[in-house]
Amino acid sequence: MKYDRNTVKAWAGDSQWRALQADLARFRVHGYSGWVSEGFWALVLYRLERSARSSRPRWLWAPARLGLALVRKLFTVITHIALDPNAQIGPGLLIPHVGPVRVGAGVKIGADCALFHVSTIGANLQTGAGATIGDHVFIGCHSSILGPVTIGDSATISANSLVISDVPAGATAIGVPARMILRDPTEDKGCRGSQVLGLSSVPEAHNPGTSTLTG
Numbered sequence: 001m002k003y004d005r006n007t008v009k010a011w012a013g014d015s016q017w018r019a020l021q022a023d024l025a026r027f028r029v030h031g032y033s034g035w036v037s038e039g040f041w042a043l044v045l046y047r048l049e050r051s052a053r054s055s056r057p058r059w060l061w062a063p064a065r066l067g068l069a070l071v072r073k074l075f076t077v078i079t080h081i082a083l084d085p086n087a088q089i090g091p092g093l094l095i096p097h098v099g100p101v102r103v104g105a106g107v108k109i110g111a112d113c114a115l116f117h118v119s120t121i122g123a124n125l126q127t128g129a130g131a132t133i134g135d136h137v138f139i140g141c142h143s144s145i146l147g148p149v150t151i152g153d154s155a156t157i158s159a160n161s162l163v164i165s166d167v168p169a170g171a172t173a174i175g176v177p178a179r180m181i182l183r184d185p186t187e188d189k190g191c192r193g194s195q196v197l198g199l200s201s202v203p204e205a206h207n208p209g210t211s212t213l214t215g
Helices: 009-011 016-029 038-054 058-079
Strands: 082-084 100-104 119-122 144-146 172-174 179-180
Touching: 009 016, 016 038, 038 082, 058 082, 058 144
Parallel strands: 082 100, 100 119, 119 144
Antiparallel strands: 172 179
16 A cells, blocks of 8 residues: 555554554655654554553553553653653654654544644643644644644644634644634645735645555
8 A cells, every 4th residue: 555645544544553654654755764753753652552552451461551651751751752642643643853742632633644843732621622633734843732622634733823723624823822824715736825814825734645555
């Protein structure tokens, strides 16, 4: 199977092993080896923990869960990348740079997303409800998504943005707090245009690529 951003979600299904293969393929599509990328190793630990938590009998897997939790803690201290195992992360996530990245419990991230450094996706402290992020979403550096907001498919969260309200599919969120730049259907497919505020078009955040998956 070739890495296709539109089919990777169906290909991976609920398998953390296939999701990890998709993660590695996504890194390679963008020119990273994966194996020397701190973001990829954060995903390795996350998917191992998810697998261990769902394995039965639970008592037999308890030492593995404890060991992985300790390794994750040490990894977070060194890299400042923290992916909570109680979050749900789809296949093909790209974390290209080391640096503070926080994905909290209760957060749901779809397939083929990109998450850059110094970013926080957190839950509401009172309810524990986290953000729901669709497929093909680009989250720029120094951005925060807080609370039980919904980010639609193919949306872009611009760098240095604070998102505390829903973002429609295909829209760009920019600013503190973020305001929406909606896609103009009359624009070329290669760019995103504004229907509000008279803002100029914004280039596509990321492009699909191909790579080989096995398994």
